[in-house]
Amino acid sequence: xxxxxxVEIIRTLIALSIAFTILVVIVSLISDNxxxxxxxLFLGPISxxxxxxxxxxxTIPLIFTGLxxxxxFSSNNxxxxxxxxxxxxxxxxxxxxxTINVPSIIFWxxxxxxxxxxxxxxxxxxxxxxxxxxxxxxxxxxxxxxxMFLLGTYILVYxxxxxxxxAVSSADFPDKxxxxxxxxxxRVHFGLFLAIFAVLLIYLLMFKTxxxxxxxxxxxxxxxxxxxxxxxxxxxxxxxxxxxxLAGIGGAVHTLGVFDNFTSNRSPGxxxxxxxxxxxxxxxxxxxxxxxFFVAYLKTGAAIxxxxxxxxxxxxxxIQAIIILLIISKNLISKIEFKILxxxxxxxxxxx
Amino acid sequence: xxxxxxxxxxxxxxxPNGTIANNNVNFSLKKGEIHALLGExxxxxxxxxxxxxxxxxxxxxxxxxxxKLVEINSPLDSLKHEIGMVHQHFMLIPSMNLAENLxxxxxxxxxxxxxxxxxIKNANEFGKKYNxxxxxxxxxxxxxxxxxxxxxxxKALYRGAKxxxxxxxxxxxxxxxxxxxxxxxxxxxxxxxxxxxISHKLNExxxxxxxxxxxxxxxxxxxxxxxxxxxxKISEKMIGREVELDFEVPEKKLGKSILKVRNLIYFNKLxxxxxxxxxxxxxxxxxxxxxxxxGNGASHLLETLAGLRKDYSGEIFISGVxxxxxxxxEIRKQGLRYVPADRMKDGVIKDETIYNNLIVxxxxxxxxxxxxxxxxxxxxxxxxxxxxxxxxxxxxxxSEIGSLSxxxxxKVVIAREFDxxxxxxxxxxxxxxxxxxxAELIRKxxxxxxxxxxxxxxxxxxxxxxxxxxxxxxxxxKGEIVxxxxxxxxxxxxxxxxxxxxxxxxxxxxxxxxx
Ligand SMILES: Nc1ncnc2c1ncn2[C@@H]1O[C@H](COP(=O)(O)OP(=O)(O)O)[C@@H](O)[C@H]1O
Numbered sequence: 001x002x003x004x005x006x007v008e009i010i011r012t013l014i015a016l017s018i019a020f021t022i023l024v025v026i027v028s029l030i031s032d033n034x035x036x037x038x039x040x041l042f043l044g045p046i047s048x049x050x051x052x053x054x055x056x057x058x059t060i061p062l063i064f065t066g067l068x069x070x071x072x073f074s075s076n077n078x079x080x081x082x083x084x085x086x087x088x089x090x091x092x093x094x095x096x097x098x099t100i101n102v103p104s105i106i107f108w109x110x111x112x113x114x115x116x117x118x119x120x121x122x123x124x125x126x127x128x129x130x131x132x133x134x135x136x137x138x139x140x141x142x143x144x145x146x147x148m149f150l151l152g153t154y155i156l157v158y159x160x161x162x163x164x165x166x167a168v169s170s171a172d173f174p175d176k177x178x179x180x181x182x183x184x185x186x187r188v189h190f191g192l193f194l195a196i197f198a199v200l201l202i203y204l205l206m207f208k209t210x211x212x213x214x215x216x217x218x219x220x221x222x223x224x225x226x227x228x229x230x231x232x233x234x235x236x237x238x239x240x241x242x243x244x245x246l247a248g249i250g251g252a253v254h255t256l257g258v259f260d261n262f263t264s265n266r267s268p269g270x271x272x273x274x275x276x277x278x279x280x281x282x283x284x285x286x287x288x289x290x291x292x293f294f295v296a297y298l299k300t301g302a303a304i305x306x307x308x309x310x311x312x313x314x315x316x317x318x319i320q321a322i323i324i325l326l327i328i329s330k331n332l333i334s335k336i337e338f339k340i341l342x343x344x345x346x347x348x349x350x351x352x
Numbered sequence: 353x354x355x356x357x358x359x360x361x362x363x364x365x366x367x368p369n370g371t372i373a374n375n376n377v378n379f380s381l382k383k384g385e386i387h388a389l390l391g392e393x394x395x396x397x398x399x400x401x402x403x404x405x406x407x408x409x410x411x412x413x414x415x416x417x418x419x420k421l422v423e424i425n426s427p428l429d430s431l432k433h434e435i436g437m438v439h440q441h442f443m444l445i446p447s448m449n450l451a452e453n454l455x456x457x458x459x460x461x462x463x464x465x466x467x468x469x470x471x472i473k474n475a476n477e478f479g480k481k482y483n484x485x486x487x488x489x490x491x492x493x494x495x496x497x498x499x500x501x502x503x504x505x506x507k508a509l510y511r512g513a514k515x516x517x518x519x520x521x522x523x524x525x526x527x528x529x530x531x532x533x534x535x536x537x538x539x540x541x542x543x544x545x546x547x548x549x550i551s552h553k554l555n556e557x558x559x560x561x562x563x564x565x566x567x568x569x570x571x572x573x574x575x576x577x578x579x580x581x582x583x584x585k586i587s588e589k590m591i592g593r594e595v596e597l598d599f600e601v602p603e604k605k606l607g608k609s610i611l612k613v614r615n616l617i618y619f620n621k622l623x624x625x626x627x628x629x630x631x632x633x634x635x636x637x638x639x640x641x642x643x644x645x646x647g648n649g650a651s652h653l654l655e656t657l658a659g660l661r662k663d664y665s666g667e668i669f670i671s672g673v674x675x676x677x678x679x680x681x682e683i684r685k686q687g688l689r690y691v692p693a694d695r696m697k698d699g700v701i702k703d704e705t706i707y708n709n710l711i712v713x714x715x716x717x718x719x720x721x722x723x724x725x726x727x728x729x730x731x732x733x734x735x736x737x738x739x740x741x742x743x744x745x746x747x748x749x750x751s752e753i754g755s756l757s758x759x760x761x762x763k764v765v766i767a768r769e770f771d772x773x774x775x776x777x778x779x780x781x782x783x784x785x786x787x788x789x790x791a792e793l794i795r796k797x798x799x800x801x802x803x804x805x806x807x808x809x810x811x812x813x814x815x816x817x818x819x820x821x822x823x824x825x826x827x828x829x830k831g832e833i834v835x836x837x838x839x840x841x842x843x844x845x846x847x848x849x850x851x852x853x854x855x856x857x858x859x860x861x862x863x864x865x866x867x
Contacts, residue, residue, distance in 0.1 A: 204725065210721065217701060220702075224700065226680070227660065227699075229659075229679070229682075229712075229716070
C-alpha cells in the first residue's frame with residue numbers, strides 16, 4: 001500500500017480513538033449510568049431494523065453534501081454555502097409540491113433541475129463575490145446561510161402555511177410526489193440510488209475528465225495552473241456551481257424522502273456535516289459514502305442515547321469538532337506518522 | 353586535537369513532512385580554509401548549514417566546535433561560537449543607510465541614543481579594517497546587490513564571527529563583483545577566518561576554495577582537496593558519470609521574427625518603472641540571451657511575455673499576432689512555452705505525479721481523451737517516453753514530483769514545455785541550482801529546438817551559459833536595454849559585466865530589432 005494512504009488511514013484512526021476516548025471520559029463524568037449511555041450510542045443504531053434504517057436515511061443527505069464540500073475543498077476553496085443550498089433544495093421541494101401538478105416522474109425531474117439550479121446559484125454567489133470584490137468566501141458563505149434560512153422560513157410562513165395551522169409547517173406533501181420507499185419498515189428511500197449515482201458521477205468528473213483535472217491542479221497549486229493557462233477563476237466558479245447543485249438536489253431529495261411536510265427547522269445541519277464527511281473522506285468522492293455512513297451512524301446513536309439516557313445528543317458535536325481538529329492539525333499526531341514515513345529510509349549511524 | 357574548528361558528525365535531519373534532508377552527513381571545517389559545499393538544489397546543503405547556524409535542530413547527530421561537543425539551539429548560540437551566516441536573501445532594511453544596517457540589532461550605543469554621523473564614521477573604519485571599500489552613508493535601496501552582499505558579510509564580522517557560512521554569494525553578482533568579493537574573502541582567510549562557500553559554480557570553487565564536500569540526495573558523497581580535482585572531475589563526482597561540458601552550437605540561418613516586442617513599458621504597483629521602452633525581436637532558429645543583474649527587469653520582462661500580467665503599455669506580437677489582449681491559454685495556443693524561474697512555485701505541482709505534471713497542454717488540445725474521459729493509460733505511456741527521453745531519474749512515471757531531485761524536477765518542466773514543437777520559448781534561469789548533468793541536457797535540448805526553428809528567449813544568471821548557447825545577447829540595466837552583443841563568442845564575461853553594472857551603455861541598440 002502506498003505510504004501516504006497508510007498515513008492518512010492511521011491519522012484518521014488515531015483521531016477517532018482520541019475523540020472516542022474523550023467521549024467515554026465525558027460520558028462517564030456526566031452520566032449516572034455511563035455504560036447504558038455508551039451502549040445506546042455505539043450499539044443503538046444496530047439494535048433494530050428501524051434504527052439502522054435511520055442510519056441509512058441520514059447517510060443519503062450526507063453523501064450529497066459530503067460530495068459538494070469535497071468537490072469545493074479540492075479546488076482549495078472554502079465556500080461553506082452548501083448548508084444554505086441544501087436547505088433551499090428543501091424549500092424548492094416545498095414550493096414545487098404546491099405549485100405544479102404533473103405526473104410523479106416528471107415532477108422529480110423538474111425538482112432535480114430546479115433544486116440543482118437554485119443550489120448552484122446559492123453556492124455560486126460567494127464565489128462570484130470573491131471574484132469581483134475579493135470578499136472572503138468563508139465569511140460571505142456563512143452569512144449567506146443565515147439569509148437563506150430566514151428567507152426559506154419567510155416563504156414557508158407567508159405562502160405555504162395553512163392559515164388555520166398553529167405549527168410553523170406546510171400542509172402535507174401530495175403523496176404522489178414523495179420519494180418511493182425502498183425498504184419496508186424504514187424510511188430508506190429512492191434517494192439512496194440517486195446518491196450512489198452522484199458518487200460515481202462526481203468520481204468520474206474529478207478523476208476522469210478535463211475539468212476534474214483542472215480542478216485538482218488548481219487546488220494543489222493555483223500559481224502553476226495560472227501559468228499553464230488554466231482559467232483559475234472559471235474553474236473555481238464551475239466547481240462551486242456543481243457543488244451547490246449537488247447540495248441543492250440533496251436537500252430536495254431528503255425533504256421528499258423522509259418528511260410528510262415542511263417545517264421551518266428542517267435543516268439539521270447536513271450542510272455543515274458535509275464538512276466533516278469531506279474531511280474524513282479526504283475529498284475523495286469514493287470515500288464519501290463510507291464517511292457519510294460513519295457520521296450518520298454517530299448521529300443516529302446520539303439520538304438514541306438522548307432518548308434512552310441522561311446524556312444530551314449535542315455531545316456528538318463536540319466529538320465531531322475534535323475529530324476534525326485532529327485530522328486537519330497535521331502536526332498534532334505526527335510522531336507515529338513520522339515513524340511510518342521514515343521507516344527504513346535513514347542509513348544507520350555506525351559509519352563514522 | 354583534530355585541527356578542525358567545526359566537525360559535524362552523523363547529522364540527520366527529517367522534516368515533519370517526512371522529507372529526509374540530511375542522511376548521516378559528516379562535515380568538517382579547518383581553521384583558515386575556504387570549504388566549498390556542493391550539490392544541486394534540494395541536496396540538503398542549506399539544511400546542514402542551518403543546523404550549524406542553529407536555525408533548525410538536527411534529528412540526530414553531533415556538532416563539535418574546536419573538539420568540544422556543543423549544542424546549538426539558536427543563531428545566538430552559534431554567534432557565541434563565532435559562527436555567522438549570510439543568506440541568499442538579504443536581510444537588510446532598504447530605507448536605512450548601510451551603517452545603520454551594519455549595527456542593526458547590535459547597537460553598542462550609550463544611553464540608547466544613536467549618533468548617525470558617528471556610526472557612519474565607525475562603519476567606514478570597520479569596513480576599511482577588512483579591506484571593504486564602501487561608503488556607508490548610502491541607503492540600502494540605492495546600492496547594488498553586490499554591495500548588499502558585502503554588507504551582509506560585514507554584519508556577520510561585526511558580530512564577531514570567525515566562521516562564515518556563505519549561501520551562494522555569487523549567484524547574483526557580475527564577474528567584476530565576484531572578483532572583488534574573492535579578493536576580500538581571501539584576505540579574510542589569511543586573517544584566520546574559516547569560510548563555508550555554498551555554490552554551483554565550479555570554476556569559482558576551483559579558484560577560491562581549499563577543500564570541498566559534495567552532497568547528493570541528502571548524503572555526503574565525499575570530501576576532497578580542490579587541488580586534486582579538475583572541474584571536470586568535480587562534476588563527475590557530483591553526478592556520478594562523465595559529462596561533456598563544452599559542445600559546439602551549430603551555426604543556423606535565422607528565419608523571420610517569431611516574437612516582436614515594441615516599446616514595452618511597465619510600472620510596478622509602487623509606481624516604479626520596471627521596464628523602460630523595450631523593443632527587440634526573437635527570430636526563428638535564434639537563441640537570444642538576456643543578461644542582467646537580479647532586479648533589473650529580466651524576470652519582469654519574461655513574465656510579461658508569458659502573459660502573466662496585462663498592465664503594460666507597448667506591443668507584443670507572437671507569430672505576427674498581437675497578444676496584448678489574449679489570455680495565457682490563447683497565447684500558449686500561439687505556440688508560446690514558458691519555463692519559469694521558480695520551478696517549485698510556478699513550474700510544477702509538488703505533490704502530484706510526474707505524468708499529471710506533463711500533460712496540461714496536450715489535454716487542452718484534446719489529446720488523451722477517449723469517449724469524453726481521460727485515457728490515463730495513454731498518458732502514462734506518454735509520460736514514460738518523456739522520462740526516458742529526458743533521463744528523468746525516478747521510480748516511475750507515478751512518482752511524485754516532490755520525491756525527485758532539483759535537476760530532475762526541472763527536466764519534467766523542460767519535458768513539458770519543450771514538447772510538441774513550440775514556436776517560441778521564454779526561459780528563465782533554466783539551470784539554476786541543478787546538477788551539471790541535467791544542466792547539460794537542458795542546454796542541448798535548447799540547441800535542438802533552435803535547430804528545428806523555434807525561437808528562444810533565455811535569461812540566465814550564468815554568463816558562461818549565455819555565451820555558450822546564445823546567438824546574441826541583450827543586456828538589461830534598470831529596466832532598459834543598455835547593450836546588444838551580436839556575437840557573444842567574441843566577447844568576455846567581463847564585457848557583459850560592464851553593461852550589467854551600468855558602467856557601459858550603447859547609444860544605439862537597434863540591431864536587435866528585425867524589421
Ligand atoms: N522547512 C522544510 N520543511 C520540509 N522540507 C524541507 C524544508 N526545508 C527544506 N526541505 C526539503 O529538504 C530537502 C533539502 O533542502 P535544502 O537543505 O534546502 O537543500 P539545498 O540547500 O541543497 O538546496 C529538499 O527536498 C527540500 O524540499
